[in-house]
Amino acid sequence: MITLTHYLVLSGILFSIGIVGVLRRKNLLMLFFSTEILLNAVNIGFAAVSKYYGDLSGQIFSFFIIAIAASEVAVGLGLLVLWYKRSGTIDLDSLQMMKG
Amino acid sequence: MFEAIAFYMFSILVIGMFLIVVFSKNALYSMSALAGGMIFISGFFFLLDADFLGVVQIIVYTGAIMAVYAFGMMFFDTTRDVKENIRFKKIIYTLSTLSAIFVIFILLAPVYSGKIEALYPSIQGVGNIQMIGLILFTKYLVPFELAAIMLLAAMISGIVLVKIKMEETPTDIEVAKGEK
Structure with a gap:
């Protein structure tokens, strides 16, 4: 029998995988991928809570999260392409512009 | 099963x-x-x-x-x-483990408190897609419209950020290449 806790633990595991990715990767493209993992983990949690408590608000919230992820990708990838054209690298360390 | x-x-x-x-x-x-x-x-x-x-x-x-x-x-x-080049490996892994444990606590807290109640209980006998339509266009209409505006703004910014110069049409660029 699969309970709500199963889904929440799965969501937590996926979220921590995403956090490890955000902390570990230095490539900006990989950072974007890890952000997608974070958003998806939260989506699973919302959908599970929405089913087990009989309330559809969770699904609506994951719907909005998907919309936000879509616009984040459009803007973020545009900025990334712009940065790559200017500096020739997408390494996170190249963004230290305020270094004295 | x-x-x-x-x-x-x-x-x-x-x-x-x-x-x-x-x-x-x-x-x-x-x-x-x-x-x-x-x-x-x-x-x-x-x-x-x-x-x-x-x-x-x-x-x-x-x-x-x-x-x-x-x-x-x-x-x-x-x-x-x-x-x-990854430095400070120990700090990274300690931080990720700690934050993962915190996330699990955050997720498990509402389950054991047992004080969650359905704010808008779903109606029996209505399909999922129909129910989503009902809720999305009544209680969440304003966020839905705001999401539409946000997507439009994101689309415009995506086009503006990546575009080649708009005054140079592709045929102009080809003609310029041919003259070289």
Whole structure:
């Protein structure tokens, strides 16, 4: 029998995988991928809570999260392409512009 | 029974795919693994009776977002392995472990408190997609319209950021190349 806790633990595991990715990767493209993992983990949690408590608000919230992820990708990838054209690298360390 | 089998199968697949995304050295491999993981996640939504969300997950995430990533990766050199100099490994792993434990506590807290009540209980005998339509266009109408405006702004900014100069049409560029 699969309970709500199963889904929440799965969501937590996926979220921590995403956090490890955000902390570990230095490539900006990989950072974007890890952000997608974070958003998806939260989506699973919302959908599970929405089913087990009989309330559809969770699904609506994951719907909005998907919309936000879509616009984040459009803007973020545009900025990334712009940065790559200017500096020739997408390494996170190249963004230290305020270094004295 | 089948629910349990499906749950464990999909969890193993999704966790494996996302581990490949996080630990792979090649950007192309990790993008493909991410697309696969997105499709497997939609399996969870179908298991959770969230049919509409599962379909949206496949269409928007795998169809639109991963396609945008694939187009964006044409600008970068993705055939080479990603080179990263990682310092402070111990600090990173300690921080990730700590934050993972905190996240699990945050997630488990409402389950054991038992004080959650359905704010808008779903009506029996109404399908999932119909119910989503009912709620989305009554209680969440303003956020829905705001999301539409946000998507429009994101689309315009995406075009403006990546565009070549608008006054130079492609035929002009070809003519200029021919004159050289």
